[in-house]
Structures are given as structure tokens and as C-alpha cells.
Amino acid sequence: MNSRWQSHLTAARGLHSAKRRTRDYDVWRKEIRKLTQRLLTFEMACYDSGKTVEEDSYEAGELSDCVLAMMEKERESLLSPAEGPGTFLSSGSSLPVPAPQQGYDVEFDPALESKYECPICLMALRNAMQTPCGHRFCKNCIEKSIRDTGQRCPVDNELLSEEQLFPDNFAKREILSLTVRCPNPGCSDKMELRHLENHLSQCDFSTVPCPHCQRAVRKTTVEQHAAEECPRRPVSCSDCVNYYIYEEKQLHEQQCPFASVTCQYCEMDLLRDQLESHCDTDCPKAPIVCNFGMFGCKERMLRHDLAQHMQEFTQMHMRFMAEFLRGLNVNGSKPRAPRMHCSSVSLEEPGTSASCAPRVPSCSNGASCQPSEEMQRLREMDARLVRQDHQMRELIILKETQAVQMAELRSRVSVLEDTVKELEAQQCHGVFVWRLRFFSTLLKNQEAGQAVVEHSPGFYTGRPGYKLCLRLHLQTPNAPRCSNYISLFVHTMQGSFDSLLSWPFQGTIRLAILDQGPEGQHHMEVMETKPDLQAFQKPSSLRNPKGFGYVTFMHLNLLHQRAFIKDDTLLIRCEVTPRFDCGPKEGPTVQPAAMRLMLPGTSDIIPTTLP
16 A cells, blocks of 8 residues: 555656646646546545545655645646646635745756755745655645644654744755746746746746737737737728727728719619618619509509609509509499599599589499598599609609700810910910920830820910920831831911911921939920921911921930929920011021931921931
């Protein structure tokens, strides 16, 4: 029996040591339960032999009463899984009370020597206390043992009271100087035991529970987890501004009254809270039944077709109502015919005299018949039908009138816009700056071999003055003799002052692509007009198809050598100085640093700068 109990105690100590190494509480509890089951089996064997555990132990002369009591309480705590490893329930309250601290449950490096282990909790001594008999225990462990199991030493069963205990400062100092590993997973730091608590308060690998999902998260990332990753974090709805749990996002999106939804009939975007009333009353494409469905009309249509249906099938609806009334006369007690307004539709059969007040048939018993509820309802529906018909006709007329007014307003707005553009063009006084935005898109099209031709708005040389416009052409990479060049031309246009001016147009034209950098080194060319060219004659169309300018005004590679393009915008400046003398200019036109080319269908004489 002595060796059997010794094996049980050795197994318990080994399990506690394994618990310190693996830090797996569930595995530890499972193994302790197996040990407890072995103890219960041993008790049953003792009971069958007519002895108790205490008697057998005393006969063996090994275990004391306090040890047996401690093992009994440990067995009861293990058999009752309601309590956790760190709490117990007080007798007067159902709230959990923190259990007294036992020894240091940490991993030592090197392993803890047995002389520093508490015989009760089998962990490193915490606040070591020594007994007169020379044994060491944790302060809380020995005090709890004396209170619960009696005033005896748990090791040798000697008499022992709390007054006889005294602190073992030497053992305490040595234990606090031992090296331990940080218990946080992922942290490889080592420190003395006395510095462990300070390290845990600053360790980047320490974990705290998330305030929303209670998941263990590293202290350094708990704010990010709670704000961005936690499935239980509160999120504000962008539509209704209410808060919901993130993992319920899909459910909220399906129920949010202010979420934007699309009507399945007319595809109109509206709030979910408005969808039902929209489909019931407003949606023009929602399927509905005829208002005379209760009288026998089985037609179904879209709401916007209801007015046309009511107009086309008015006679049929009246016949349905007449048949319904005849059915009431046959099946009922000949109800009184409703009095109708003169403008209402007559429901009388042929051969009867039409009047505003139909004759009321006399009752068989000689008493006047009161109209039934059905007749009253029919009378109200008939009056409502007449009102709706009038309102419908008025709305149709109003809609047609508004359509005409809208067309007139659009026409007036277009005229005003043209007038404003014309007035703006007259204010430039011969100096016009053309802003070509999104120029990178034009360059991509040019590189792809697409024809890129842009025309500027019209501008005037003065008031009164000639109306001109610019034309820009980006030559494709495979264009003959002018590939990858910017071509720039001037065209005359029909203006408001053409009848007051002398033709052909004569003057000096300065074209420049502006350098938008601080140096301002613009690329400029100057050309003189030639009156005998078609490009300067009085235009017979909105814009003269003949232009005058440069085919090779500037190579595209030069655009990136200076700040010609800024904010994806190219600026082209045109300055025109007209001469209002009527006689043609004599002698050849002098155009320095340029040569003349004849391009059919584009311009008559096109000065081009040498590349």
C-alpha cells in the first residue's frame, strides 16, 4: 500500500510539471481526472476489503490526515467542472471570487529544482514560508491548508499553527533570481523572475480580450482589430447612419429603410422605404388590374396604359356595370336605381327615356325601397369614375402644353448660349488663346494611327472685325514628309460684321504654342496673308473649308523638351492684326524661314517651317 500511494503522488507531481512545460490547461485537467478515477477505484477496493482509505493509510504509516483531506478536496474540485482554475464561489454569493495565488506557474530555464517547489501546489514557491520542522511552502498554500485541514504539517503531520510560520527570505531571493521564459506565445525573451511582471506589462506579445468579440488579441493590435478586423465591431450605415454589427452587414443591407434600391418595373432608383408606395401608386410600369375588375373586366395592363384602356373601353365598362346591376335586380329585392348627374354615362337599356334622374321602380309591397349598400358603393364609384375621367383629360392637355413649352424653352436656351458665345468671341480683340485639354488622349490616338483634327471656337479680330478659328492636326507616324508634326491653320468664318468689312481679309497672323514654364520660351511663327488665295475670301459657308497655316509647325518631340504641356493642357495663342485697305497687296509675300507647299483640299499656300 505504501508503494501504491507513493506512485500516485509521483504521478501527480509529474502532471503538474508537465502542465508547466506545455501550458495546456485542458490536457492537464484531463490527465488529473484520470488520476482521480484511479483514486476512486482504489477507494472502492478498500471499501470491498472492509477498510477505508484513512485506515489503510494509517496502517501503512505513510499519509497524514491533512494530506488525505487535501486530496479529497482536489478530487471534489475536479469532479465539479463548474468552477474555473482561478476562481471559486463564495458561500454567501453567486459571484466568482478570485482564488488565492499559489506558486509561480512559469517555465524556468534551466528547470526548477525540487527544493524550490511547494509540496502543496507543486509550483515554484511564492512568498516562501518555513515551518519549524524545516519544510517550505507558499504562503497562501500553507495558510489555506492549516485553515481547511487542520493544524498539521502536510509533509510529516507534525503539529503546526500559523503563528509558527516565518518567511524564508533566503529562498524567496534565490527564486526571484532564477531565469524564466516569457509565457506569451511568440516571445523568446528571458529574464529574472522578479522582472517578469514588468515585462508582461510591456510585452508586445501579451494578449488582451477584444471588447467586442472577447477574442484574445495582442495588446499592440487590439485597437486595429477592434476598429477594422473584429466581426462584432459596430459599423455606421452610410444610408441611415444607424450602427449595426459588422457580421450582420448583409442582413442590414437587406432591411435598411434608407438604402437605395431599384424598382423592378421602371428601374427607377429610390429608397427602400418608398418602394412599396411607389409600386402601389406611382410606378408607370407596374402591372395593375382594371378599375372595373369587380364588374367583370379581366384586363391587366401597365399603369401608364390605364388611361388609354379607360378611354377605349368605356362602353364595355358601362355594359359590365349594367349587367352587374341587372344581376342585383334579379338576385336581390330590386334595388333602387342610383340618381346620376347629367354628365354621367347613362346605364339604361334601349327603349327607355333618358333623363338625369331615372325612374325608380316601385316595390311590390307598396313601400319605398332604400338603396342597398352595394348600390351606394356603385353610385360613389360612378361619380369617382367621372371625376377621374375629367382629371385624366385635363392632365393630358396639360402634358401636351408643357411639352410645347419645354421645346420653346430649349430653343430659347440654345439661342442664348449661341449669343453668349458670340459675345465672348467678340471680346478677344484679335488675341485668342486656345486651351486644348486632355491633350494626352489626343497623343495616344495619334500614336495609334488615328486622324486627330481639332477646331477651336470662333473669335473676332475686333468689334467690328473678322471672325476666324484655328485648326490643329496631329500628323500620324506614317504620314509622308510630315510625320509626327503638329499642323496649325487659320480659317475664316461667317461673322456678324461681314457686310461691313472689306474682302479679301488682309493682315498679319502670329501663331505660337506657349511655354507654360517660368522661362516662357514660346514656339512662334509669323505669316502674312495673301489676298488672292481662296482661304481669305469672304466665306460662303459657316467655316471656309480652305485654311492657311503651317503643315510642319512643330515636331511632337519638342513638346517634352520644355513645359509646353501642363496639367494635360496645351495652350495655342493666335494674334491677328488686320489691315482694312481695299487694294490687293502688291508683290510677293515675304515669309522668312518658311517654304510653300501645295496640299490639295486643305489650304492653298501653306508656309511650313523647316524641321
